[in-house]
Amino acid sequence: MARLIPAIVILGQGSLNTARQIQQLYPDALIYGLAERVEGADRVYAEFGATLRQLYQQDTPIIALCAAGIVIRTLAPLLLEKGAEPPVLAVAEDGSAVVPLLGGLGGVNLMAREIAAGLGVAAAITTSGELRFGTCLLNPPSGYALGDLELGKRFVSDLLGGESVRIEGAAPWLAQAKLPQDQQARLTIRVGSAEREAAANELLIYPRSVLIACNGKLTGADALRDALHQKTIAVQSLACLLAPDSDMANRTLHQAAAELGVPLRFSSAPGSVVELAQQAVPQLLPALSVSDDIAIAVASQPLDPEQIGRPRGRLAVIGLGPGAAELMVPAVKAELARANDILGYETYVRMAGPFRADQVMHCTDNREEMQRARHAFELAAQGRSVVVVSSGDPGVFAMAAAVLEALHESSDPAWHNVDLEMLPGVSASLATAAQAGAPLGHDFCVLSLSDNLKPWEIIEKRLDLASQADLALAFYNPISRSRPWQLGRALEIVRQHRTPQTPVVLGRDIGRPGQTLRVITLGELTPEQVDMRTMVLVGSSTTCVFPRAEGGEWVYTPRWYGQKP
Ligand code: SAH
Numbered sequence: 001m002a003r004l005i006p007a008i009v010i011l012g013q014g015s016l017n018t019a020r021q022i023q024q025l026y027p028d029a030l031i032y033g034l035a036e037r038v039e040g041a042d043r044v045y046a047e048f049g050a051t052l053r054q055l056y057q058q059d060t061p062i063i064a065l066c067a068a069g070i071v072i073r074t075l076a077p078l079l080l081e082k083g084a085e086p087p088v089l090a091v092a093e094d095g096s097a098v099v100p101l102l103g104g105l106g107g108v109n110l111m112a113r114e115i116a117a118g119l120g121v122a123a124a125i126t127t128s129g130e131l132r133f134g135t136c137l138l139n140p141p142s143g144y145a146l147g148d149l150e151l152g153k154r155f156v157s158d159l160l161g162g163e164s165v166r167i168e169g170a171a172p173w174l175a176q177a178k179l180p181q182d183q184q185a186r187l188t189i190r191v192g193s194a195e196r197e198a199a200a201n202e203l204l205i206y207p208r209s210v211l212i213a214c215n216g217k218l219t220g221a222d223a224l225r226d227a228l229h230q231k232t233i234a235v236q237s238l239a240c241l242l243a244p245d246s247d248m249a250n251r252t253l254h255q256a257a258a259e260l261g262v263p264l265r266f267s268s269a270p271g272s273v274v275e276l277a278q279q280a281v282p283q284l285l286p287a288l289s290v291s292d293d294i295a296i297a298v299a300s301q302p303l304d305p306e307q308i309g310r311p312r313g314r315l316a317v318i319g320l321g322p323g324a325a326e327l328m329v330p331a332v333k334a335e336l337a338r339a340n341d342i343l344g345y346e347t348y349v350r351m352a353g354p355f356r357a358d359q360v361m362h363c364t365d366n367r368e369e370m371q372r373a374r375h376a377f378e379l380a381a382q383g384r385s386v387v388v389v390s391s392g393d394p395g396v397f398a399m400a401a402a403v404l405e406a407l408h409e410s411s412d413p414a415w416h417n418v419d420l421e422m423l424p425g426v427s428a429s430l431a432t433a434a435q436a437g438a439p440l441g442h443d444f445c446v447l448s449l450s451d452n453l454k455p456w457e458i459i460e461k462r463l464d465l466a467s468q469a470d471l472a473l474a475f476y477n478p479i480s481r482s483r484p485w486q487l488g489r490a491l492e493i494v495r496q497h498r499t500p501q502t503p504v505v506l507g508r509d510i511g512r513p514g515q516t517l518r519v520i521t522l523g524e525l526t527p528e529q530v531d532m533r534t535m536v537l538v539g540s541s542t543t544c545v546f547p548r549a550e551g552g553e554w555v556y557t558p559r560w561y562g563q564k565p
Helices: 013-025 049-057 068-079 108-119 129-133 150-160 172-176 219-228 251-260 273-280 329-338 346-352 370-382 399-411 428-436 456-468 486-495
Strands: 007-010 030-034 043-045 064-065 090-093 098-102 145-147 165-169 189-192 203-206 210-212 238-244 262-267 293-296 314-321 340-347 358-362 383-388 417-422 444-448 472-476 503-508 515-522 536-539 544-548 553-556
Touching: 007 013, 007 049, 013 064, 013 108, 030 329, 030 515, 049 068, 064 068, 068 090, 068 098, 090 108, 098 108, 129 150, 150 189, 150 203, 210 219, 210 273, 210 329, 219 238, 219 251, 219 293, 238 251, 238 273, 251 262, 262 273, 273 293, 314 329, 314 370, 314 399, 329 383, 329 417, 340 346, 340 370, 346 358, 346 383, 358 370, 370 383, 370 399, 383 399, 399 417, 428 472, 428 503, 428 515, 428 536, 444 456, 456 472, 456 486, 472 486
Parallel strands: 007 030, 007 064, 030 043, 064 090, 165 189, 189 203, 210 238, 238 262, 314 383, 314 417, 340 358, 340 383, 444 472
Antiparallel strands: 090 098, 145 203, 210 293, 472 536, 503 515, 503 536, 544 553
């Protein structure tokens, strides 16, 4: 099973360096920083206790850069309630100590050793089995899976009680462990991929050495379980699924892999599934054909799925929101963490960062949308995980449409096979409206005033009809140096249908440093008050304004129309 992504939790700016060092070891992990104490964290939290408890309850491994005591007191109320624990570690904020606290069976000692090695210190391991045998039998290294945990616990306690043990099968890591071995021992550790019931006094450990080659005719995970059973191979030994490139977008394959908890890889090798397996991993023992669509191959060693074929590429078109980290949706943050390549207009790529050294930034000019979209598909078609960034929402005058246009125009199956997803963001009109109150609280119309990509007559016509229809209006791209007169003309049209008292909201750099919000009237509005970083919201005939206690005004458009119901 894939390991869960840890959360790195810090309380002060002084811990950020150590946190980033740890993040190098777990590239998908996010750093959680306390609001107003930490700048530059991936996520901001307001309350330490609530945050830590929530992570723990969601089974997220926790690396807390603070005193062990604080972590213990915070999680204490939850300890009795919960069966399985995620790994929880306290790390000194200067990185000088790594203390595994909870989650002995969830791999906390392994994590402690990894982190300690990364920081160049020794881990504070206190687990007796680990200390005595130099390894935790119940948490084998990647490439091996434990048969049954409850049986395993009894087994280890017998070992600790002084019994000796016999090892059958090959597991180099066990050979290095300081186990009290004896060929006559009652206790046996059996390492192998065969399917079997554990006998008394037996600990079963499965090497992940089995590959199944299959294709898009697969009916589901059960067919794979049946195939393994038919060849008496343990499902725990399955390392990965391999399928032909042509079936890359097949949903059943992806679902089966997810259900079995193994990666799904692809290869372009032509021919039968047997040949597919053989060509992708030449050192496999001859593959066993189960049917025309399923072949099983067993290797003498655990397999590294990363070395087999290639993954399905991914392209996510994401919205950063207006700028503030709190307004970025969690799915977007997770996507940025897993990305190999980040493409976009330089300002937005910088806004999406910071990125790790292994992530490649491709910054381009704002106008090269189609070129950027094609570049993104080229990278994703190679099996990379690619992100195209937009500000606000990617579907609002931004990259999502260009990406789909590029795909629509392409006949390259590799592009169509890419795992493409759009992840939404808070658009500038909505972020601005929220700060002003609810000016878009009733029907409204979103328009870009830029005539770069559409004729000006269309814009005039839409402005005229939308104003006539008494819709509140949100103007994106209201003005620029190359489009100096358009806003003035647009306002002339709106004024034909709206009174000078109509409320207007101007939001500039909303959610970014130096943001400003102004509430004026249509009569007062002049193009000089607006630039290309401004959102212009024009109220309808029902939009109201009233003073707010802190100063300034609330603006809202009621949900009812005409007469109050
Ligand atoms: N996809 C973006 C819009 C891109 S068009 C979104 O959904 O928000 C660019 C225009 O959006 C700018 O000219 C400006 O009118 C508006 N805009 C973008 N970010 C803004 C911000 N933080 N504050 C105010 N307006 C913004």
